[in-house]
Amino acid sequence: MTQTARTPRTPPRSPDSRKSKGAAKARPSRGIDLALVWRVTTALAAVVIALAVLLPLIWMVLASLRPEQDIVSAPPTLWPRSFTLEHYADIWQELPFATLYRNTIVFAGTVTVVSLLFDSMAAYALARLRFRGREAVFVIVLIMLMLPFQITLVPLYDLLNNLGLVNSFTGMIVPRATNAFGIFFLRQFFLSLPKDLEEAARVDGASEWRIYWRVVLPLARPALLTLGLFHFQFNWNDLLWPLIMTSDTSRATLPAGLSLFMGQHVTQYGLLLAGAVLSLLPVIVLFLLIQRSFVQGIATTGLK
């Protein structure tokens, strides 16, 4: 995936173009034509597949830009018969949309920052410090990696309910403050860092906290960025947990809030779709910005 973003259109130099070269060698007279036909065919196939995959997103954007009657008129069409921005203007009044947006930012943002801190602290201990029980702690983390979070749902709700934390940011955020996956992910990365700087600092008498904060964390910036996007995307998109933890829209996040409106405001399709588009936008933009390291992060965690 690495070279994709930078060199998508330089086939002759990329290593996996041997096939077309081989074909050209075998039939020098018609090789160029065949290669060209092949390139056009695959490019067309790529466009068709991409459009098919993106259809729901494309349709959603286009539908959010058409008047209400146009959405519900038969036969349905992909391209709007007329355009309007009214849904985007109205949504802020008609739905508590600003609240939903703010809630999602607070929830996903706080969880990301807090869990990056706690995950990296735990990962530092597991990867860089020597102590008795280290293996045992790591195995426990691995086991937790496998637990389906749904199992804990009922008692967790019960616990937070007894503490009076249902429908509060604290109740939503604190159980997400750390994450077995994050600890595992960062531990793997920390293990790969060179020991020299850290040992120099230790000989100089720096405290472990300072080594972690000033030496290891700055070196781990790419991993932190990737994990941060993981956390942010996961929590921004999460439906089940915010759905359970919120009893009204004052604390609901976008997926939970919109799925509620899906049931209630069946007549206001345009608003719902404009809200859906707006709620997807930040994650899509973030992904396109950090695409490479994100995708690489997935590929490498899959391998480790």
Added chain:
Amino acid sequence: MTTPATAQPGAAEPGAARRGATQRGGATQRGGAATARTAGAWRPLRSRRTQRGRQTRAAWLFLAPSLTALAVFVVWPMFQAAYLSFTDYNLMQAASWVGLENYRRLLDDPEAWNALENTLVYAAVSTPVSVVLALALALFLNRSMALRGFLRTAVFLPFVVSLGVVSIAWAFLLDADIGLLAHWLSGVGVTTQQGWLEDPSYAMPAVIAVGVWKNLGFYMVMYLAGLQGIPPELHDAARVDGASAWQRLRRVTWPLLANQTMLITIMAAIGTLQAFDQIYVMTHGGPFFQTETLVVFTYRMGFERNEFGYAAAVSWVLLVLVFALSMLQFGYFRRRAVTL
């Protein structure tokens, strides 16, 4: 990076670092840091036991926040779920012990069996479909071609967006009256009387399709990583020996992707056992419970009907299923860790 830490310890240190240092009872620590130059001269002479003790103390302090949170919000709830599954807890009154009653009820409950069946059908259909499609896409995208980066991004994008939100669009697209996809499908002769999500025989395939659509890009990327790990010489050698493209796929690529396939299959299976978002938004488990999976059933029992004891019992059935699969994955991880 060490320069600010050693040169100006007091001035540049953020508040958090200061607290971390003092927390560890480091009066001597701070003294040591302040006189970094001289400390460097004698510190290595200190006994290894002190070094070791220092690291142990630091390690547990670093682990404390995470381990506390995991204990309170993961480990305890898990055991509490086990306890609740033997009670009739309903949030309103104290739990009373009912022994195996919930599990006995589970055995006799056609709705629970239905949910289990739907979950297994969902996993059994969507796992192989995801794996095959992901492999096909990865093979297609592993060669050099125009628009390759664009296609990779497009296929990966569904994985990034909220399934709960995009399921809204899918519900519209499959609607009987205003659904564009339903309209197109009827144009090529694939019709349903009531609309895809209202038709009991089509709702499950529709929900599965959306689940596959969501995760396809993720598995594709993992396959691409695997494909890029295959040394090109192997294919060259096979080509020289006159192997056809199919033979090379069958005899070279596929065997070398066995690890990837195994990992992706287990991950896909675990993921599908926990399907919730697309079902909740698109069908709510309907029509006639045709798409109700175990997680949706747990949600309905626990959070819509307040039968928490029963919901906990159902969730333990899910735990057993997922844990069995996870152990496979764990064993696999360990085996690979040795070979790497």
